[in-house]
Amino acid sequence: MGLFDTICSIGSSIVSGVKSVCSAIGSACSSIGGAIASGIGTLAQKILELPVKPTIVDAIIGLVKAVAELLMDSPKDEKVEDLGAAMKQAEKKPEDFDSINDYIDYLREEIKKGNVKLGQSEGIELFSEKMMGVALLSEGLGEKYGMKPSAEFWGEMGKKVHDGKLEPKEVGSIIQKASQAEVQLDNVSNYLKGEEVKDNKKSEVSSVIIGGLKESNPSLSDLEIDKRFNELIKQ
Template sequence: MELFSKIGTVFSALEHGASAEGGDVAGGIGLLATGISWLLSPSTTIVSEIAKALDIFKENDRPEHLGQAMEQMNKKLENFDSINEYIDYLREGIKSGEVKLIRNLSDTEKASYTATVTALGIKAIDEKYQLQPSDIFWVTMGGKFQKGKITPDEINKILEISSKNSVSAENVANYINGDGMTGGQRASGVADVIEDGLKAANPNMSDEEIASRFNKLLEK
């Protein structure tokens, strides 16, 4: 749980323009490189794909560029009404040349910027669906995606239906992990949300195929 706590701290840092170590957002890069970037790695692809589907990220956005823009631009996330507006501001800084891009980044620096922008993407997705942040949801889904048990589109549809039914992302993860529900939500209702999300993402699958997909998702 310590790493979940670190991710939550980074999310808070992004929102308030300060790193978990007390400096600016860029100051948190070192923490990500040494502490949680390996954990976010499986989630990077799914967050990127979902964010693109929701028009949060564009096809030509490069995380190492957006990450450097977060480091160099004066305004921070808290200065904007939405995360999309903040990302547009970062893009403009890159386009105008205000952001002085370093092209020869090390692999560690690239991974760190990618982790930071992944965290930003998660916050934007949460904002889009009006969901409470849930570190464990993204860690769980990243692991399931890595094992080939779920696709980014399936995750997106589960989030969409979770939002419509006021089911927390945390409880979706809890159900998949075999843990208890929180906030008075019923496990049966959470199961319905997951199943409906799988159906929405796979409209051509039979009920039997959806059931198989659902059971595969619950496998340890």
């Protein structure tokens, strides 16, 4: 059982569990204040409100952390909930910095200095901090690559990783390729779901996905990449 399953079991249903965590996230981000914290809280809440199983939410958490390690050199031993706790306890706020990633570096330094009390939260509070940390890393990725990964994007990528159709390194390469080609990440997830692609051609989106698969799997032949791509888009 994942942590999200455990949180949901606290309430009478999954819905009540999600509402409790979302409420905790909203309260924390309101206390931090500012548009950036509000945006982080909104993304965290939207991920939780996706129509997916709790195991997919756990997959999303692991995926965002793994991609941040690959693309932003996040420490491998970093716990995303520690970033969430740091957001709540740190004196400085996101608006005090020129960039989200500068703010993330500041939070890591505060943790390193021992200025953040870790391991104090349990249950709903702990999970809310975990989701805040995930959303913060997502915003950092978006800033670095000039795009904004949405809850829907992470939801679809998380499902594909959960089902063994994608690996985190492939998601990271797809994000890089999308940034280079100016293809919206929502169009990537929409394409994989067989839904409408807006503002980009379908061929551009498919090229980004295939390019990401190739770059992250240099030992695979074109035939093997095509097979992996076809499995990925299969509904």
